[in-house]
Amino acid sequence: MNKNETSHWIFRFLSWFCPDQLYEEIEGDLIEKFIRDVKEFGEKSAKRRLMWNTIRFFRAEIILRNTFSLPLLRMYMFSNYVKVAFRSFQKQSAFTALNVIGLSVGMAASLLILQYVKYERSFDTFHSRVEDIHRIQYNVRHNGRINFESAAAVPAIGPALKENFEEVEEFTRLYPVGGIMTYLSPDRGPISFHEEKMPFADPEIFKVFDFKVVSGDIRTSLKEPNKLMLSERAAKKYFNGADPMGKIITRNGNETYEVTGIFEDVPENSHVRFDFLLSYETLKNTYDSYQTSWGWYDFYTYVLLKPNTDVESLQDKWNEFLKHEKGDKWKDSNQEFILRPLSDIHLYSNLLYEIHPDEQRDGDSVYALSIIAFFILAIALINYVNLATARSFSRANEVGVRKVIGALRRQLVGQFLVESIILHVVALVLALAAVRMFWTSFSSLSGWHIPLNFIYAGEFWILIAVFFVSSVILSGVYPAVILSSFKPVAVLKGKILRGGHGQSMRKALVTIQFVASVFLIIGSIIVYQQLDFMKSSDLGIDIDKTLVVRGPASIDSVYDQNLESFKDEVLRIAGVKSITSTTNIPGDEIYWTGGIRRFSRGPQDHVMVSHVAVDYDFVPSFDLNVIAGRNFSKEFPSDVKKVLVNKKLTEMLQFKDPQSAIGEILWQQGDTIEIAGVLEDYHQMSLKSKVVPMVFMLRRAAVYYALKVEAENYKTILTAIKIPWRASFKDAPIDYFFLDEFYNKQYEKDDRFGKVFSLFTGLAIFIASLGLVGLASFATAQRTKEIGIRKVLGSSISGIVLLLSGSFMRHVLIANVIAWPLAWWIMQQWLQSFTYRVSINPMIFLASGGIVILIAFISVSSQTIKAALKEPVKTLKYE
Amino acid sequence: MGKEYLGEFEELVLTMVAALQDDAYGAAISDEIEVRLKRDVNLSAVHVTLYRLEDKGHIKSSLGGGTKERGGRRKRIYTITSAGMAMLRAMKETRLELWKMVPQLKMSGL
Numbered sequence: 010m011n012k013n014e015t016s017h018w019i020f021r022f023l024s025w026f027c028p029d030q031l032y033e034e035i036e037g038d039l040i041e042k043f044i045r046d047v048k049e050f051g052e053k054s055a056k057r058r059l060m061w062n063t064i065r066f067f068r069a070e071i072i073l074r075n076t077f078s079l080p081l082l083r084m085y086m087f088s089n090y091v092k093v094a095f096r097s098f099q100k101q102s103a104f105t106a107l108n109v110i111g112l113s114v115g116m117a118a119s120l121l122i123l124q125y126v127k128y129e130r131s132f133d134t135f136h137s138r139v140e141d142i143h144r145i146q147y148n149v150r151h152n153g154r155i156n157f158e159s160a161a162a163v164p165a166i167g168p169a170l171k172e173n174f175e176e177v178e179e180f181t182r183l184y185p186v187g188g189i190m191t192y193l194s195p196d197r198g199p200i201s202f203h204e205e206k207m208p209f210a211d212p213e214i215f216k217v218f219d220f221k222v223v224s225g226d227i228r229t230s231l232k233e234p235n236k237l238m239l240s241e242r243a244a245k246k247y248f249n250g251a252d253p254m255g256k257i258i259t260r261n262g263n264e265t266y267e268v269t270g271i272f273e274d275v276p277e278n279s280h281v282r283f284d285f286l287l288s289y290e291t292l293k294n295t296y297d298s299y300q301t302s303w304g305w306y307d308f309y310t311y312v313l314l315k316p317n318t319d320v321e322s323l324q325d326k327w328n329e330f331l332k333h334e335k336g337d338k339w340k341d342s343n344q345e346f347i348l349r350p351l352s353d354i355h356l357y358s359n360l361l362y363e364i365h366p367d368e369q370r371d372g373d374s375v376y377a378l379s380i381i382a383f384f385i386l387a388i389a390l391i392n393y394v395n396l397a398t399a400r401s402f403s404r405a406n407e408v409g410v411r412k413v414i415g416a417l418r419r420q421l422v423g424q425f426l427v428e429s430i431i432l433h434v435v436a437l438v439l440a441l442a443a444v445r446m447f448w449t450s451f452s453s454l455s456g457w458h459i460p461l462n463f464i465y466a467g468e469f470w471i472l473i474a475v476f477f478v479s480s481v482i483l484s485g486v487y488p489a490v491i492l493s494s495f496k497p498v499a500v501l502k503g504k505i506l507r508g509g510h511g512q513s514m515r516k517a518l519v520t521i522q523f524v525a526s527v528f529l530i531i532g533s534i535i536v537y538q539q540l541d542f543m544k545s546s547d548l549g550i551d552i553d554k555t556l557v558v559r560g561p562a563s564i565d566s567v568y569d570q571n572l573e574s575f576k577d578e579v580l581r582i583a584g585v586k587s588i589t590s591t592t593n594i595p596g597d598e599i600y601w602t603g604g605i606r607r608f609s610r611g612p613q614d615h616v617m618v619s620h621v622a623v624d625y626d627f628v629p630s631f632d633l634n635v636i637a638g639r640n641f642s643k644e645f646p647s648d649v650k651k652v653l654v655n656k657k658l659t660e661m662l663q664f665k666d667p668q669s670a671i672g673e674i675l676w677q678q679g680d681t682i683e684i685a686g687v688l689e690d691y692h693q694m695s696l697k698s699k700v701v702p703m704v705f706m707l708r709r710a711a712v713y714y715a716l717k718v719e720a721e722n723y724k725t726i727l728t729a730i731k732i733p734w735r736a737s738f739k740d741a742p743i744d745y746f747f748l749d750e751f752y753n754k755q756y757e758k759d760d761r762f763g764k765v766f767s768l769f770t771g772l773a774i775f776i777a778s779l780g781l782v783g784l785a786s787f788a789t790a791q792r793t794k795e796i797g798i799r800k801v802l803g804s805s806i807s808g809i810v811l812l813l814s815g816s817f818m819r820h821v822l823i824a825n826v827i828a829w830p831l832a833w834w835i836m837q838q839w840l841q842s843f844t845y846r847v848s849i850n851p852m853i854f855l856a857s858g859g860i861v862i863l864i865a866f867i868s869v870s871s872q873t874i875k876a877a878l879k880e881p882v883k884t885l886k887y888e
Numbered sequence: 889m890g891k892e893y894l895g896e897f898e899e900l901v902l903t904m905v906a907a908l909q910d911d912a913y914g915a916a917i918s919d920e921i922e923v924r925l926k927r928d929v930n931l932s933a934v935h936v937t938l939y940r941l942e943d944k945g946h947i948k949s950s951l952g953g954g955t956k957e958r959g960g961r962r963k964r965i966y967t968i969t970s971a972g973m974a975m976l977r978a979m980k981e982t983r984l985e986l987w988k989m990v991p992q993l994k995m996s997g998l
Binding site for chain 2: 031033034035036037038039040041042044045062065066068070071074
């Protein structure tokens with residue numbers, strides 16, 4: 010049998026899985042077959058056949074055959090385990106309930122969070138070539154330091170890259186604009202709405218991205234000027250079931266577009282969303298440089314690279330290329346165009362002019378939430394372990410008897426695992442039901458509008474399975490091992506009951522639970538304080554009781570006249586205190602930016618500023634503080650050539666103080682302007698960002714009209730406005746909102762983060778307290794006799810309560826000491842992401858500690874007081 | 889149990905056990921099937937089927953002698969039980985009954 014030697018390992022494999030009673034005959038048959046095969050096919054082929062034949066024996070019917078005599082016994086024992094499990098659940102129904110509730114709350118909470126994290130990570134991944142799509146980030150540097158980093162780039166970069174680099178397969182540019190879209194319906198009259206962020210887009214948008222076209226042609230629909238495509242949603246909104254193809258839609262009353270296509274609504278988890286796509290060529294009508302400009306940065310540019318392109322080396326190559334091409338022009342301001350992967354945009358991009366800045370997420374806080382999910386689950390599992398081991402003492406006799414009768418340790422572990430699995434199944438079912446039930450209310454609280462079908466995608470069930478198995482293993486095995494380790498003799502003599510079995514382990518676990526709870530409380534208090542600080546800080550601008558009406562957007566020859574008469578009429582309405590027209594209101598990101606410098610200084614000292622066009626009433630309306638010079642005034646006709654600036658700009662232009670800036674000449678895009686006044690800084694954007702340098706110019710603006718009103722009668726004001734509006738702006742839709750609500754929308758995301766954080770904090774503490782109640786009640790139950798004796802000997806009730814609670818409280822205290830530095834450090838990191846932030850008040854730590862200690866004390870004493878109040882006569886009779 | 893049912897392969901293996909008599913063991917059966925029916929069978933499939941038939945009581949087994957060509961390993965020799973024989977017979981009869989119901993082609997002209 011020398012041939013046999015070579016394939017020795019295969020027989021070892023066979024003997025490993027094959028039942029002993031079958032091994033010999035199978036091996037014999039295999040050898041026989043092998044020898045026959047050698048004759049027929051040659052040795053090499055025969056060997057291969059032998060392997061294959063042997064491996065084919067690795068099947069359930071063979072492997073499980075040695076157990077054939079056991080199933081009956083097993084089945085019987087299994088049903089016995091189930092029966093005993095339910096008996097013990099019934100006997101200790103309160104603890105079983107605590108256990109299951111804790112576990113299912115923990116599971117539900119962590120499932121919700123994990124789904125959220127998954128959703129946020131799914132952004133833009135629905136494009137089949139997501140890996141190959143990059144957005145071009147536009148950086149401008151001055152003297153080596155970054156002046157700004159913009160998500161939008163310039164029109165010329167896309168074509169330049171495609172022409173010169175074969176790695177670039179396709180590019181598309183999006184230049185979003187707002188405006189009033191009107192469709193003149195033959196039967197319903199004009200249908201018009203304010204629309205925001207409608208991109209002018211290259212037809213290649215459908216090659217780069219996977220947005221689906223329902224009708225129209227992906228190559229030609231957007232090819233010619235004055236064409237547009239709209240989403241199914243928009244088609245319904247404007248055409249109400251009629252066929253939109255070929256119909257005409259006007260923008261701002263003066264641009265006409267023919268509808269040449271319809272696309273599917275852009276998925277929720279896309280970082281760029283739109284209901285209209287306007288053909289890029291349309292820009293030709295208005296702008297000469299729409300293909301060639303290197304300085305107009307409003308164009309979100311996406312490139313599709315060839316598969317497996319080395320992005321880094323491509324980046325190096327094109328840096329070289331741009332330096333070579335543009336080096337002379339860019340002498341004093343370096344411009345960079347950087348490839349950023351599409352899949353990172355939603356979570357990790359934080360640039361100027363993000364296309365939907367409010368929808369951007371911070372990857373770190375998303376992960377912070379998954380840590381919280383982990384904490385909650387850990388607390389729940391620890392609870393389970395604690396309650397299960399504590400319970401073990403009441404099962405000690407059962408274990409003893411089973412062992413004496415002949416149960417193997419393995420069988421006992423199996424028995425307790427069966428109990429564990431039953432409880433987990435119940436908890437999991439409850440958790441799934443809870444997720445389903447609270448989904449809607451939870452998504453309105455959190456603002457996570459995750460479609461339900463996303464949740465129940467296939468992977469969800471895999472996640473559930475992993476969840477289930479790991480939690481059974483994590484929480485079921487330890488108690489099972491502890492329980493099965495009891496020595497029958499000791500147990501049956503009753504010795505085990507006072508022993509410290511697993512006690513130190515339990516207390517360590519309790520400590521960990523409370524570390525997590527204290528941390529979460531401190532965290533949520535600091536999150537709230539920071540939010541409150543940002544919302545209640547003085548913005549430097551009055552945004553209360555301000556009604557903002559969106560302007561008619563288009564400016565025609567009679568606009569000035571119409572605006573003046575509109576303003577006059579509105580001021581006559583009772584309750585309106587002032588009205589001002591402006592291009593930007595607080596909370597509205599300023600896209601009109603440019604370089605500016607002192608006339609007397611060189612180009613190296615230029616500063617990027619934001620521009621706002623205002624009228625004479627802007628400063629008084631918003632109650633802005635003029636700290637030097639004066640506001641625009643009708644008495645000085647030359648004010649049209651003058652500007653107001655904010656204090657920040659005077660600092661950046663290195664004026665020694667605001668006063669000395671008055672009358673100074675600034676140089677801006679080939680023009681000189683004089684500073685008429687300096688305004689105190691105010692927060693144009695939320696306190697999350699820094700105050701930027703600003704220039705206010707006296708120009709007509711058709712974007713917003715801000716009305717200061719008396720809040721009581723804003724409803725009558727709203728109706729009253731409509732008459733002068735019709736008179737001045739005819740059919741333009743009237744659209745209004747309150748400024749404070751608009752401004753505070755910037756905090757919506759953080760608000761929701763705060764709410765979610767505190768919700769889960771609450772849940773975590775709830776679960777931890779459940780565990781403590783359970784433990785305390787077991788601990789006191791074990792000491793019933795001792796308490797009786799103590800009382801007989803004259804101990805006071807409070808003394809007993811303190812004695813019983815003391816050991817638990819000591820661990821809660823230790824937990825505080827551990828959690829404080831941890832929380833301080835992590836929350837300090839979190840606060841770093843805010844420009845204006847609260848300092849951490851040490852009182853928070855004491856307060857959080859206090860809250861946890863109080864909750865813990867209530868949980869523990871609810872059990873200990875009951876025990877202490879019992880009549881000694883009764884307790885001494887016990888057992 | 890009443891209506892016991894045999895699968896096609898089970899029936900085949902059972903027939904082979906009956907046919908091979910004293911020489912009915914795994915490798916021989918699989919070989920015989922390959923040779924006579926020109927049908928590729930896997931050894932493990934034959935073994936599993938034999939065990940199943942044994943569980944059902946259609947065959948019984950005992951360990952026979954080892955031969956040199958199987959490295960001295962003993963064979964498990966299967967013999968058909970009377971229950972198995974009855975089963976085979978019953979199946980054959982029902983098959984014949986059914987066959988009779990099929991309209992036969994008249995081979996006239998031969």
